[in-house]
Amino acid sequence: MRIESLISLSVALLISASTSAYAQNSRANPATDFALINGQIHTMDEAGTVAEAIAIEGDEIVYVGDAAGLGNVIGLGTEVIDLEGKMVLPGFVEGHMHPTAGALIMRGVDLQVDSIGGILERVRTYAEENPDLPIIHGYGVRLHLWEDGYGTKEMLDEIDSERPIYLWGVDGHQAWVNSRALEIAGIDENTPETVPGFSYFRRNEDGTPAGWIVEIPAQLQVLSKLIDLNLEYTEAGVREWLPRFAAAGITTAHDYGIQGLGMEEGFQMMTDLAEAGDLPIRVQGNFYWNDPDIDPIPLVESMREQFNAEHVSARGLKINMDGGDDAYSALYTEPYSDNPDADPAPIIPYDILNETVLRADAAGINVVCHCFGDAAVRAVLDAIEMAIEQNPRRDRRNVISHALLVHPDDIARFAELGVTWDSTGAWMSRDPSLASISVSRLGEERIQRYGPMKAIAEAGGNVSLGSDWPAAGYISEYRPLVAIRTAIMRQLPGRDEVPPLGGEEARVSVDLAIRANTINAAYGMGRDHEVGSLEVGKKADLVVLSENLYDIDPSTIHEVDVLYTMMGGKLTYDSAAD
Structure with a gap:
């Protein structure tokens, strides 16, 4: 399916000028650039509206409704795209990514195999085939x-x-x-x-x-x-991966920390790409903080002022509270099952965490947090609660990411404090890493509570999906359709014989999983007024899929093709051009 046919005058005259009751139309403009018709357009708005047509002018959606209502907004210059009944969703919003760090890490030979011998053989082959590499x-x-x-x-x-x-x-x-x-x-x-x-x-x-x-x-x-970790090296990697993000339907990414380059240099690189028209995703970043000896507030404020464009912005404070369970560096409320004497310290001491979150909140700075264990989650929730109690009311969009284990007493606090729970669906399965390392570290009872997406949503909390690409526990995966599928099934593709993590009762609905990778993730970023749903006045970010995710076996969602992706009214991926 290509988007290349221009509408003829005869066709335009056949379209009724009437507008249906459910159509959203705030303006009439015969210069509309695009009209998508004959589709199953799941808007992800609050009412769950499903439309059949959408019109776009510039980078903005100007109409959502039925085909009849298009008569008010199209003209001879409008390019009409016949969706042929295909599904349209808002462009996927990644609640947690590292586009620049990933470009630094994902170099050379892919070693994601399940044996040490296999890794060594791949390295050996790569070395032999590339004798001139330094x-x-x-x-x-x-x-x-x-x-x-x-x-x-x-x-x-x-x-x-x-x-x-x-x-x-x-x-x-x-x-x-x-x-x-x-x-x-x-x-x-x-x-x-x-x-x-x-x-x-x-x-x-x-x-x-x-x-x-x-x-x-x-x-x-x-x-x-x-190697020289300079701008050119990093930019080359970024340019290699950006088209893959667009091909996966991603239009917005919440960058949780630029590594390799200096943060200012990294944001400037992304800004330069955007200004050159070479950035197919919106990037909202954070100051990456893991050093308690540094006061991050002035640095965040400076970066917010310097980088505040539509496509690239620096808005929040990313806090690293703990590590992971593999190295006994995650913070838990109960001892490690296989090493009760392990006593990891928080990366940011609790008193400094509390004081910094309080000052950040007073300055209107939202925080996002790497919190692997339930004690880390609780510490950040406590800090946010203290800030809410002491500071004036404001529109807060704080996020706790990973949060693979949340103490039952803290489940409801996400909704109570307005904190978004963000994690990646690709980790919500009993993969070989979790089945060996995590089960050993935590024991079966805690593992069955891993990834409490459904529990937090049922308690009223906002749940978001973010891949954390390139980081992973078992498989590095940036494609939202894989995350959505795994969050629903609680099983990785190809491992359906493994019992679902947490049992079938931990599975979430298709609708919740899609919302978590669209409007819910946008809410966590504070961008839900711009992206995340297909509504009049919002940015024209969308993805067209080969199948309707609501109509197929959810275990096959990862097999659905992205046909094309549009960001800001511009085509960033067309499968027919591959």
Whole structure:
């Protein structure tokens, strides 16, 4: 299906000028650019309106309703798109992504396989096929493959000891390197830990680095010595991935932190892409804060003033509270099942968290948070509650992301405090990583409460889907249709024989899953007045799908094709052009 036929005068005259009762039409303009007709247009508005036609002028929706009402808004210059009964949704809004960091990480060879031998074979083949590369780069090493210990530098030295090897873990928060990489970076037994207790080098008994790096500060300490993490390097990766986002139907992304480049430099790069017409998604970013010695409020305020355009903006404060369960760095209200003595500290001490959230809220700054464990979730909810009690009333759009485990006592607090719960559907399954690492760390009872999307929604909370791409527990996945499918089924595609995580009662409706990746995610960003639903006056962001998600077996939703994507009234992806 191509969008290339111009409407003829005879066809225009056949369209009635009458407007149906349910049509939304605030203006009559014969210069409308596009009219989409004969579709199943699920607007995702509050009433759940399903229309058959939509008209677009410039970057704005000017009509939503039935075909008869189009007579008031189209003319000879209008391009008419016959949807042939296809489904239209608002462009997907990603509630949590890292477009720039992903472009840094997702380089080289894809290592998302389920065996250590398979990883080593892929690295070996890649190294042999690319003898002139100065660095052997890969991504997606799955963490559940090691029952005891981690990959060592010696394992990679056998593949190549002359060139550095740098392999990103699938979570984006760990890396596996060879001896040459450590040597070039100057890391040895005398090197102090980058951020003690949080970001460090796993070591042998004699103190020498073993070849495994934990968390981004230490990872970048090494990687920055191996390659020039400059603007050109990052932009090349961003340009490679942006078309893939558009092809997946994504039109807006909530960037939870720019890494690799300086944050100002990263926002400026995205701004330059937008001004050149090369940015097919709207990007709303945050100041990335994981250092309690830095006061982030003045920095957020400065960035908000500097980057405040429609397509690229810096608006909030991203707080890193804890790590993950694999490294015993997630914060839980109850001890780890397999290591009760583990006592991780919050990345941001609680007193500093409370004081900073209070000041941020007073300045009108919303916070988003990486909160993996239920104790981290509770701490941020407490801080937000304190800010609500002490500061004047305002339109708050705070978000707690991941929140894979939420204490039952805190489920209702999301609605009570107006906090959006954001997570990725692609993690809401009993994948091999969760079935090995997380079950061991937390025990079966807590695992069955993992990803409480349905419970929070039923308690009145706003639930949002965000991929956290490129980070993952098992599979790095940016496509909303995969997240929507997995959130509904609580099973990953291809693993339907595995019982649904939390049982069938944890499954959510198709409608809730779609809303979580459209209007609900837009609400969490504070952009629901602009995007997330197809309504008059909103931006013309939409995606056309080959099947109606409401009418098919939900287990096949990930197989549905994105036919084309439009952002701001401009076509950003057309499947027929591939």
